[in-house]
Amino acid sequence: MESGAPSSDGETVRTSAIITIRPNAEAAVLHDRICRRSSCRRIGRAWLGETEADPAALPHPAPDHTLRTWLVNRAVNAPRNNGPELLEAIAGEA
Numbered sequence: 001m002e003s004g005a006p007s008s009d010g011e012t013v014r015t016s017a018i019i020t021i022r023p024n025a026e027a028a029v030l031h032d033r034i035c036r037r038s039s040c041r042r043i044g045r046a047w048l049g050e051t052e053a054d055p056a057a058l059p060h061p062a063p064d065h066t067l068r069t070w071l072v073n074r075a076v077n078a079p080r081n082n083g084p085e086l087l088e089a090i091a092g093e094a
């Protein structure tokens with residue numbers, strides 16, 4: 001979620017936030033919260049009160065059995081590593 005507002009000197013200050021929610025069944029095995037995946041603009045505007053929205057309809061986890069997990073190389077943990085090989089599954093169970 002991103003937003004911008006003018007600072008005291010007239011420049012636009014960009015801010016951002018990551019909305020985390022409770023995980024669905026697949027993600028709960030990995031962590032106790034996950035990033036909300038959806039239309040960031042729609043949710044962001046509603047989350048910030050810029051548009052009308054039912055709070056109960058805001059961030060919620062993906063339905064169970066819709067996400068897929070697999071083991072990947074630990075190289076994904078370092079920002080200096082970047083490439084399609086980081087998405088390749090490695091031996092073992094996720």
